[in-house]
Amino acid sequence: MNPIYPLKNIRIVLCGTAHPGNIGAAARAMRTMGITDLVLVNPQQYPDPQVLWLAAGAVDVLAAARVCGSLNEALSGVALAVACSARRRDVAVPMVDVRAAAAQAVVVARQRPVALVFGNETSGLSNDEVGACGLLASIPVAEDFSSLNVAAAVQVFCYELRMACGAALPPEKTQTLATHDEVEAFFAHLERTLIATGFLNPAHPRKLMYRLRRMFARTRLQVEEVNILRGILSSLTTPKNRNKS
Amino acid sequence: MNPIYPLKNIRIVLCGTAHPGNIGAAARAMRTMGITDLVLVNPQQYPDPQVLWLAAGAVDVLAAARVCGSLNEALSGVALAVACSARRRDVAVPMVDVRAAAAQAVVVARQRPVALVFGNETSGLSNDEVGACGLLASIPVAEDFSSLNVAAAVQVFCYELRMACGAALPPEKTQTLATHDEVEAFFAHLERTLIATGFLNPAHPRKLMYRLRRMFARTRLQVEEVNILRGILSSLTTPKNRNKS
Numbered sequence: 001m002n003p004i005y006p007l008k009n010i011r012i013v014l015c016g017t018a019h020p021g022n023i024g025a026a027a028r029a030m031r032t033m034g035i036t037d038l039v040l041v042n043p044q045q046y047p048d049p050q051v052l053w054l055a056a057g058a059v060d061v062l063a064a065a066r067v068c069g070s071l072n073e074a075l076s077g078v079a080l081a082v083a084c085s086a087r088r089r090d091v092a093v094p095m096v097d098v099r100a101a102a103a104q105a106v107v108v109a110r111q112r113p114v115a116l117v118f119g120n121e122t123s124g125l126s127n128d129e130v131g132a133c134g135l136l137a138s139i140p141v142a143e144d145f146s147s148l149n150v151a152a153a154v155q156v157f158c159y160e161l162r163m164a165c166g167a168a169l170p171p172e173k174t175q176t177l178a179t180h181d182e183v184e185a186f187f188a189h190l191e192r193t194l195i196a197t198g199f200l201n202p203a204h205p206r207k208l209m210y211r212l213r214r215m216f217a218r219t220r221l222q223v224e225e226v227n228i229l230r231g232i233l234s235s236l237t238t239p240k241n242r243n244k245s
Numbered sequence: 246m247n248p249i250y251p252l253k254n255i256r257i258v259l260c261g262t263a264h265p266g267n268i269g270a271a272a273r274a275m276r277t278m279g280i281t282d283l284v285l286v287n288p289q290q291y292p293d294p295q296v297l298w299l300a301a302g303a304v305d306v307l308a309a310a311r312v313c314g315s316l317n318e319a320l321s322g323v324a325l326a327v328a329c330s331a332r333r334r335d336v337a338v339p340m341v342d343v344r345a346a347a348a349q350a351v352v353v354a355r356q357r358p359v360a361l362v363f364g365n366e367t368s369g370l371s372n373d374e375v376g377a378c379g380l381l382a383s384i385p386v387a388e389d390f391s392s393l394n395v396a397a398a399v400q401v402f403c404y405e406l407r408m409a410c411g412a413a414l415p416p417e418k419t420q421t422l423a424t425h426d427e428v429e430a431f432f433a434h435l436e437r438t439l440i441a442t443g444f445l446n447p448a449h450p451r452k453l454m455y456r457l458r459r460m461f462a463r464t465r466l467q468v469e470e471v472n473i474l475r476g477i478l479s480s481l482t483t484p485k486n487r488n489k490s
Contacts (some may be wrong), residue, residue, distance in 0.1 A: 025394065025397070028392065028394060028397075029394075029397055031387065031390045032384075032386045032387055032390055032391065032392060032393045032397075033386065033387060034386075034387035034390075056392050056394065057390070057392060058390065088414070088415060095414065096414075097413065097414050099408065138414050139277075139404060140407060140408070140412040140413060140414055141277045141278065141279075142276065142277055142278060142279035143415075145276045145277055145279075145302070145303065146277065147273065147277060147301050147302060148277045148400075149270065149273060149274075149301065149400075151397070152270070152273075152274055152277075152396070152397060152400040155393075155394075155397040155400055155401060156400060156401060156404050159384060159401050159404075162385060163344065163385070167385040168342065168385060169333070169340065169341075169342050169383050169385055170333060170388075
């Protein structure tokens with residue numbers, strides 16, 4: 001089963017959004033993370049051309065977006081509603097950070113719909129709106145500047161939901177890692193060469209080979225790279241005609 | 246020591262940004278996460294009033310921002326440069342996701358400056374720009390819609406940097422959790438009451454108490470709540486005068 005299928009059960013609810021540009025930017029933020037269910041509760045200026053300007057092509061999200069007259073209507077069918085707020089509230093709802101909230105939301109979303117609820121740009125969510133939710137989630141912000149844009153908050157929450165589904169980067173073009181024996185043969189070749197060229201005195205080796213091993217250990221050498229390095233070493237002790245002066 | 250002090254060693258570098266609004270939005274995104282060092286490499290329209298419109302008060306970041314003529318100049322003094330790109334590149338730079346990159350960046354930033362480098366809105370970072378960095382970091386995006394806004398990407402990276410510093414939400418107003426004995430006394434009270442009111446038949450208890458215990462176990466009862474619940478139970482078996490009909 002597709003590991004990110006719970007994202008199809010996630011609904012983003014924007015309450016009383018004032019600036020249409022934020023609706024477009026939120027739709028784009030959702031879409032980049034594979035979340036497409038958008039509900040607008042009493043948007044102040046909608047529809048509006050600015051919505052599309054900032055959606056940058058997330059038109060499928062906007063075409064399917066629903067407008068509701070109340071938060072209650074927007075939460076219909078939802079098994080967990082998460083209030084997304086920058087500040088702690090004196091309400092009867094447990095508060096967690098966005099990462100913990102995303103983990104809980106994805107567990108529920110494997111079974112039933114989950115909503116993330118965001119407030120108005122200036123006043124945020126009211127205590128009544130938070131109280132209608134089962135969880136209060138917050139992004140840790142700087143103490144002296146907590147003014148997170150609503151679409152930026154949607155971006156971080158949707159990113160954490162995608163990460164909570166175990167999302168990973170597309171796989172790298174395969175590079176074959178060198179085996180232990182290949183790497184050891186390279187180190188032996190390197191040591192012989194350093195002795196032959198006079199940089200390493202076997203009577204006083206100090207920690208030279210140890211330091212070089214430590215450096216290469218961090219690189220996780222590939223087969224091709226070992227071949228290049230050994231080619232360089234060979235060239236140092238068997239000078240070619242073209243290097244003659 | 247302040248756990249988020251590495252954030253003071255983080256530099257955000259925006260290359261060739263086209264829209265001044267994105268510079269303002271990026272400054273705001275940085276500031277909310279406590280990151281303040283902004284460097285602009287050849288911005289296409291700067292300064293510009295739109296920068297301030299979207300900065301929403303992050304004026305200290307903009308006042309201190311520097312403009313450079315090359316990425317090389319912007320990376321001066323930096324011990325680790327992280328190229329932030331939406332797509333995998335055929336360059337000699339290892340690629341990790343944003344969370345892993347943030348963990349590495351914070352380790353380095355405890356000692357020396359670290360830069361996060363973001364490209365132009367339409368073309369992103371060039372291969373040369375990525376090649377000047379020591380790490381390539383990416384946000385996992387939907388396969389069919391990877392168009393992340395640059396300020397939104399800055400928000401996610403700065404959020405992960407703050408989380409990598411162990412940032413947490415401000416502590417909750419302390420509520421005293423009930424002890425084991427207090428909770429057990431409540432369950433005994435509850436059971437007596439359910440027997441007295443006839444809902445629980447001690448001869449056929451089924452799994453009622455087990456189910457109620459399981460429900461309350463999830464709530465982590467507080468002292469005040471145990472007192473309220475036991476008050477309700479007491480009121481059920483000792484009717485007050487005011488309840489007489």
